[in-house]
């Protein structure tokens with residue numbers, strides 16, 4: 534690793550011995566609430582230190598990451614799942630501006646519960662272990678939150694993946710070679726709540742993460758979306774955006790998966806952010822392309838490390 538910190542040492546937060554009450558199981562507790570129930574003692578500072586030590590250790594560890602994923606929606610999380618599974622030796626940071634990760638994948642369309650995925654995206658569900666109804670050419674997960682919570686739980690369990698939520702990517706780090714070619718070399722971050730106050734508070738400088746590969750999956754344009762590709766236009770690395778086109782499920786899903794790629798050196802774009810680059814259609818409430826764009830984004834990223 535670039536910073537020379539071995540992965541094991543980097544994650545070495547000493548386990549705190551577990552002081553159990555007399556109750557060892559939930560059954561032991563049953564009906565004894567009045568008689569003998571008591572939490573193990575704690576001092577408030579222990580709680581503060583338990584949280585802050587880990588968080589600042591993570592900030593230190595991931596200041597040099599191997600891969601940064603911007604946006605923890607269905608595409609970003611699918612990417613993280615594939616990467617975390619394939620390469621436990623890589624440090625993977627996910628930066629999500631929202632407090633709640635998951636983007637638009639907590640519900641299907643129009644706030645309905647079920648999530649539709651067209652085949653062959655059911656292979657991703659099989660890999661994750663999410664059950665579905667098979668309707669022939671497509672499958673239906675009974676609740677989008679079942680997909681997203683399962684995906685999140687797997688991603689968060691990988692020891693080499695860290696999710697920094699409530700943290701926004703405010704800018705991209707760039708490097709220029711002698712010929713003037715620009716490469717994306719990291720991200721500029723800030724607490725989202727700070728980012729939201731640049732208009733009424735002055736000089737709230739950001740933080741940074743260096744990484745050789747950035748994968749941007751910030752969704753289509755809107756109050757928060759298409760962050761990296763809009764920045765590429767303003768820094769003159771893309772001439773202009775194609776602009777997301779109208780809804781066409783058939784065209785949209787194939788296009789997003791096929792076009793998932795490194796858009797400028799060091800920056801891979803996936804999911805609906807990509808629709809803004811090339812002017813691809815939107816697909817509406819069918820999520821197979823988000824999962825498989827994540828699979829492809831991970832594959833593109835790993836080319837760098839497999840070389």
Ligand code: AHZ
Nearest residue numbers: 604606607608630636637702751752760804805815816817
């Ligand atoms: O909060 C955003 C969301 O969770 C996050 N995000 C956006 N800008 C960010 C920034 N820094 C950090 N500057 C940022 N995080 O990115 C996530 C994007 O998730 P999403 O669900 O919006 O995008 P996706 O491409 O993963 O999934 C798109 C789902 C859609 S939209 C759509 C349609 O409109 O037709 N159809 C589908 C399936």
